[in-house]
Amino acid sequence: MWLRFVEVIGQTHQLVLRTGWLLALLFVASSSQAQQTSPQPRVVAPMHVGSIEQIRTTSDGQRLVTIGQDKTVRVWRLRDLALLRTIYLPSEPGIEGDLYGLALSDDGKSAYVGGWTGLSWHPTSQIYKVNLNTGRLVSTWGGFAGVIGPLAISRDGKHIAVGLGDRVQIADTSTGKVMAEDREYAGQVAFLDYSVSGKLAATATDGCVRLYDANFKLSLRAAYPPPAPGVQPCREGNLGGVRFSPDGKRLAFGIKDVPEVVLVDPTASQILRVIKTGDPLQQSLCCISWSPDSTILTVYGVYADRTRTPLFRINQSGGGPLDRFDLGYNNITNSQGLADGGVVFSTDTPELIRMSKDGKVIARASSVTTDYREINERLLISNDANSIALPLGKGKSAVRFDMLASPDKALKTQTTAFTDQSLVPPNHNGVLRLRGEVGRFSYRASLVPN
Numbered sequence: 331m332w333l334r335f336v337e338v339i340g341q342t343h344q345l346v347l348r349t350g351w352l353l354a355l356l357f358v359a360s361s362s363q364a365q366q367t368s369p370q371p372r373v374v375a376p377m378h379v380g381s382i383e384q385i386r387t388t389s390d391g392q393r394l395v396t397i398g399q400d401k402t403v404r405v406w407r408l409r410d411l412a413l414l415r416t417i418y419l420p421s422e423p424g425i426e427g428d429l430y431g432l433a434l435s436d437d438g439k440s441a442y443v444g445g446w447t448g449l450s451w452h453p454t455s456q457i458y459k460v461n462l463n464t465g466r467l468v469s470t471w472g473g474f475a476g477v478i479g480p481l482a483i484s485r486d487g488k489h490i491a492v493g494l495g496d497r498v499q500i501a502d503t504s505t506g507k508v509m510a511e512d513r514e515y516a517g518q519v520a521f522l523d524y525s526v527s528g529k530l531a532a533t534a535t536d537g538c539v540r541l542y543d544a545n546f547k548l549s550l551r552a553a554y555p556p557p558a559p560g561v562q563p564c565r566e567g568n569l570g571g572v573r574f575s576p577d578g579k580r581l582a583f584g585i586k587d588v589p590e591v592v593l594v595d596p597t598a599s600q601i602l603r604v605i606k607t608g609d610p611l612q613q614s615l616c617c618i619s620w621s622p623d624s625t626i627l628t629v630y631g632v633y634a635d636r637t638r639t640p641l642f643r644i645n646q647s648g649g650g651p652l653d654r655f656d657l658g659y660n661n662i663t664n665s666q667g668l669a670d671g672g673v674v675f676s677t678d679t680p681e682l683i684r685m686s687k688d689g690k691v692i693a694r695a696s697s698v699t700t701d702y703r704e705i706n707e708r709l710l711i712s713n714d715a716n717s718i719a720l721p722l723g724k725g726k727s728a729v730r731f732d733m734l735a736s737p738d739k740a741l742k743t744q745t746t747a748f749t750d751q752s753l754v755p756p757n758h759n760g761v762l763r764l765r766g767e768v769g770r771f772s773y774r775a776s777l778v779p780n
Contacts, residue, residue, distance in 0.1 A: 365451045375698045381678035385664045388438030401427040405462050411682050411695040417465045426450040431481035444478030471506025482522040493519030500546050510546040516565050525574040533583050537567015570616030575624035584616040591615045591629045611635050621667035628673050630662045655689040710753040719753050
């Protein structure tokens with residue numbers, strides 16, 4: 331039996347559709363339109379210009395594939411994180427083309443991606459299969475009911491598991507035809523992963539982890555943490571990533587709102603260890619990855635101290651102590667263990683970092699966007715409101731906009747903006763005041779009544 335686990339196999343329950351997905355589908359039903367055929371502008375940059383959502387390494391350990399909120403698939407040389415190729419997929423202004431799911435074929439030639447892909451043009455979404463060597467779109471599979479979330483390919487390459495909000499579908503990778511489906515989810519599917527033997531693991535925000543055999547027959551549905559007495563399991567929760575060790579002997583899953591990672595024996599359905607950091611500032615341990623030899627487990631999550639992001643590693647297949655590495659001001663979005671014992675991870679900055687086994691950074695692909703996280707009180711404006719200055723990150727350099735200048739002279743980058751006496755903090759006491767809204771990597775100013 332499961333320690334602190336409640337198994338609920340065989341119990342049926344009413345399907346609860348998450349509000350966000352329901353609104354998304356209602357939006358699709360009311361706004362489907364023809365795909366644009368006119369050229370669209372693209373931002374061409376040597377790094378993602380939006381948060382990196384997922385990363386995967388090819389089976390030969392030579393390349394890294396990433397997807398981001400900038401609607402691109404990118405291929406990197408893993409050794410030094412040099413960009414090899416940027417792949418642009420069908421998209422529209424707005425949400426169409428946002429990518430959330432990524433899976434790679436075992437031969438490293440193809441990537442399967444999905445997200446809000448085709449929903450602006452069709453009642454169902456699409457998976458795009460792209461050739462990583464040429465960058466060409468090989469095929470498009472339609473007919474998936476809802477926004478595509480996590481993706482996973484079976485080790486034999488014959489099946490792809492697709493998370494679609496409140497359900498999981500299994501499709502044939504040669505045709506894209508849906509072969510099986512499980513709709514018994516009361517929350518959003520969080521992550522999917524196949525074992526070497528063909529088992530499929532799934533986590534969801536209904537608080538349950540599920541295991542399916544190679545024929546997609548449900549063999550286990552268990553709630554973690556266990557619900558209070560009298561509360562029906564698999565109704566609510568917030569499970570995070572789930573991954574089998576490459577040898578298939580262990581399964582680990584994280585939790586998005588509790589600082590715990592659960593290590594499981596998937597054959598005996600027994601919890602081997604509940605991993606905790608002991609740090610009161612650790613708010614979650616949502617996410618995990620294994621080294622290719624199954625000996626090192628990497629875990630991370632949300633940390634309350636904004637100045638640092640810890641990454642934890644456990645040796646000896648999860649049985650040893652936690653090693654901690656503080657990585658600076660980043661939010662880690664995904665990671666992959668490497669054959670040399672190191673790890674490569676992505677952030678929402680966006681950034682890619684390759685770390686050695688002993689915690690040293692040996693390669694980095696950095697953001698090309700401006701970091702606005704620390705500038706909330708540092709906006710400057712001239713008395714006549716014709717000039718505005720914003721700092722570029724934490725340094726002293728700034729970008730200055732001269733509103734009345736010609737387009738070729740309106741924007742200047744300078745180091746003296748914050749010593750310029752003609753530029754002062756905005757006045758908040760007049761009839762109108764300037765309100766700044768700071769995102770992680772954006773800043774928007776607006777005039778509002780005082």
